[in-house]
Amino acid sequence: MTQRVVVVGGGMAAVRLAEQLVGADVRLTVLADEPHAPYNRILLSAVLEGTHSADALPLRSPAWFEAQGFDLRLGARVVEIDREAREVVLVGGERIRYDRLVLAPGQIPTLPPIRGLVRRDGTLHPKVHPFRSLEDCRRLQHSVVEVLAHTSPRAVVVGGGLLGLQVARALSVRGVLTEVVEGAAHLLASQVGPAAGSVLARDLRRLGTEAYTGARAVRMTDEGVRLDNGAVLPTDLVVLTAGGRPSTALARRAGLMVRRGIVVDSTLTSVTDDRVHAIGDCAEHRRRTTGFVAPAWEQAEVLARVLRGEAASYAGLRSVARLRATGLEVAVLGDPQAAEGEVVEVTNPIAGSHRRLVVHGGRIVAAALVGDLSRIGLITQLYDRGTILGPDEPGQLLLPESADAPAPLPDEAEVCACAGVTAREVRACASVAECVEGTRATTGCGGCADVVRRLVGKATPQPVAVG
Numbered sequence: 001m002t003q004r005v006v007v008v009g010g011g012m013a014a015v016r017l018a019e020q021l022v023g024a025d026v027r028l029t030v031l032a033d034e035p036h037a038p039y040n041r042i043l044l045s046a047v048l049e050g051t052h053s054a055d056a057l058p059l060r061s062p063a064w065f066e067a068q069g070f071d072l073r074l075g076a077r078v079v080e081i082d083r084e085a086r087e088v089v090l091v092g093g094e095r096i097r098y099d100r101l102v103l104a105p106g107q108i109p110t111l112p113p114i115r116g117l118v119r120r121d122g123t124l125h126p127k128v129h130p131f132r133s134l135e136d137c138r139r140l141q142h143s144v145v146e147v148l149a150h151t152s153p154r155a156v157v158v159g160g161g162l163l164g165l166q167v168a169r170a171l172s173v174r175g176v177l178t179e180v181v182e183g184a185a186h187l188l189a190s191q192v193g194p195a196a197g198s199v200l201a202r203d204l205r206r207l208g209t210e211a212y213t214g215a216r217a218v219r220m221t222d223e224g225v226r227l228d229n230g231a232v233l234p235t236d237l238v239v240l241t242a243g244g245r246p247s248t249a250l251a252r253r254a255g256l257m258v259r260r261g262i263v264v265d266s267t268l269t270s271v272t273d274d275r276v277h278a279i280g281d282c283a284e285h286r287r288r289t290t291g292f293v294a295p296a297w298e299q300a301e302v303l304a305r306v307l308r309g310e311a312a313s314y315a316g317l318r319s320v321a322r323l324r325a326t327g328l329e330v331a332v333l334g335d336p337q338a339a340e341g342e343v344v345e346v347t348n349p350i351a352g353s354h355r356r357l358v359v360h361g362g363r364i365v366a367a368a369l370v371g372d373l374s375r376i377g378l379i380t381q382l383y384d385r386g387t388i389l390g391p392d393e394p395g396q397l398l399l400p401e402s403a404d405a406p407a408p409l410p411d412e413a414e415v416c417a418c419a420g421v422t423a424r425e426v427r428a429c430a431s432v433a434e435c436v437e438g439t440r441a442t443t444g445c446g447g448c449a450d451v452v453r454r455l456v457g458k459a460t461p462q463p464v465a466v467g
């Protein structure tokens with residue numbers, strides 16, 4: 001019998017699931033509370049910066065959903081899950097039945113403890129902006145246009161993580177003098193170590209943005225933002241990028257097991273109810289939540305196979321994050337701070353680059369690259385495959401690629417980390433458009449766009465025989 005699959009949330013994980021369910025024997029309904037067609041959240045900072053138009057964000061249009069026979073409901077907020085009746089309840093009271101329920105509501109931003117952030121009437125201080133949705137982005141863009149009319153417009157970004165750095169770069173490219181405040185001792189502290197953090201801080205400074213690390217914003221004043229070290233940063237805008245947690249309220253109220261995220265097993269099924277699944281930023285697998293598009297898409301692909309009745313399981317080992325910010329290049333594989341193993345590291349603060357590989361039993365188990373990502377395709381491939389390296393190889397991988405004779409990417413090298421697309425698949429496409437449609441490469445963080453343009457339609461280079 002055809003199963004009714006209902007998805008809560010119309011974000012990046014939900015779209016990937018829908019793509020993978022094309023042609024499956026399911027009746028798919030996607031309930032999305034935002035009013036827009038599902039879009040690429042990662043590109044919001046590019047919209048803020050002005051390099052992308054908001055029209056370029058949608059991942060799939062309502063017409064695409066309709067053409068697949070899928071029911072996409074926009075502006076449809078789910079307020080309750082009735083597990084006994086197997087129904088979800090929308091904000092207006094409408095009830096929708098499911099055979100399988102997929103929870104994909106992403107994260108909710110959390111407000112940092114800054115006095116004066118929220119006014120007596122519960123609204124945010126007018127200078128303050130969260131940055132998670134297209135609505136947030138539009139409101140911030142509007143304020144940027146207003147403050148650009150001032151003589152020296154200034155902004156403070158609270159949070160020096162991936163998102164904070166993206167927003168800071170975008171504001172700075174727009175001509176707003178931007179400062180970053182980060183409570184941890186260095187930038188990107190969840191992903192990289194102090195050496196990489198200081199390379200990034202130096203790069204930012206070179207690009208005109210000062211970062212205050214080990215400092216917390218504690219109060220909004222009429223002049224600006226006061227830090228816990230007593231300094232006041234005068235500002236016209238404050239953007240909050242620190243803090244976000246898996247959206248779990250619905251699941252918790254429905255009695256599903258929730259720790260930090262909604263707890264699922266390796267088939268992405270709730271450990272409490274085998275008709276309920278969770279994917280993306282809201283899911284917790286083996287005590288880990290993620291917060292990046294690559295694992296969200298991998299989970300969506302595994303769950304689609306599970307819903308098709310195939311044997312599939314999510315190992316949860318792979319974690320890839322790329323920073324999308326003009327002038328800053330960062331890629332992180334696994335957890336280079338916590339992973340156990342031998343560390344091979346090269347830092348060149350003058351050139352603005354840092355590379356760290358963690359190798360265990362000859363295999364790359366984690367990596368952080370800042371500044372020069374020329375080797376990222378190869379390193380990702382070796383990491384994904386668990387290839388055992390010779391004693392000299394980790395060191396060689398950390399050397400910059402020679403400009404005169406760049407080694408051709410092997411067919412198996414992963415080009416698009418978000419959608420898991422290899423060089424072979426890209427080479428097999430006749431055009432970039434065919435590659436985008438057929439593989440979804442470039443539609444995540446977009447970090448692979450240049451490589452895709454170079455490889456599309458090209459045959460695999462053959463090794464040259466010598467002698």
Ligand SMILES: Cc1cc2nc3c(=O)[nH]c(=O)nc-3n(C[C@H](O)[C@H](O)[C@H](O)COP(=O)(O)OP(=O)(O)OC[C@H]3O[C@@H](n4cnc5c(N)ncnc54)[C@H](O)[C@@H]3O)c2cc1C
Pocket residue numbers: 008009010011012013014031032033034041042043044045076077078079104105106107131132133162163166247250279280281282291292293294296320321322323324445
């Ligand atoms: C500005 C920004 C930049 C980012 N940059 C990167 C990056 O460079 N690289 C990277 O890997 N990741 C990045 N991320 C993270 C990435 O976007 C997420 O990991 C990814 O979107 C997760 O997909 P998801 O479907 O779980 O959640 P989301 O894409 O957030 O989608 C969840 C959707 O569910 C909706 N929803 C919530 N509750 C309900 C409800 N009750 N009823 C109906 N709908 C509901 C939400 O409104 C939202 O539209 C970024 C995130 C942001 C905000």
